[in-house]
Ligand SMILES: Nc1ncnc2c1ncn2[C@@H]1O[C@H](COP(=O)(O)OP(=O)(O)OP(=O)(O)O)[C@@H](O)[C@H]1O
């Protein structure tokens with residue numbers, strides 16, 4: 001199964017990804033560390049490293065899924081092109097795709113979490129609240145069947161809801 005997360009920076013995707021990966025004992029693949037690695041290798045930030053990072057994660061996900069492993073892709077998935085990439089990959093590999101969108105319903109808490117946290121990704125500039133506002137505007141509505149979680153709810157209950165969702169047949 002391919003589990004694709006979605007949500008604004010600081011919304012709580014990586015927390016859900018981590019909790020799911022521990023519960024399912026599966027891989028988490030994230031785009032931000034992949035992009036930061038390209039920059040550390042000397043690839044210019046003016047190059048399309050954001051797209052490249054999505055493609056790197058896609059290639060790694062394909063390999064794991066082909067081996068029969070579940071994969072969680074920890075990505076923002078703001079735009080239709082990004083979401084289409086996971087749909088195409090799942091179709092190509094003949095595997096099930098589940099989208100889980102994470103939101104934070106309290107903007108003050110969302111901002112506080114964003115500004116307090118440090119992921120320690122070498123070479124990566126942490127997104128600011130202004131970046132989040134910009135991404136919010138470009139975050140396209142979508143019609144896929146998906147689970148939406150609110151990161152104001154406790155992590156344990158979100159994990160339970162997510163596992164129940166993944167257990168149910170798609171559709
Ligand atoms: N349900 C929750 N309860 C309490 N704190 C949470 C919850 N979910 C996430 N957090 C905290 O909020 C902060 C942001 O979460 P996280 O790093 O998972 O966001 P993200 O969506 O992965 O952001 P990015 O796209 O920038 O990687 C972290 O410090 C995380 O520990």
Ligand SMILES: [Mg+2]
Pocket residue numbers: 013014015074
């Ligand atoms: Mg994250």
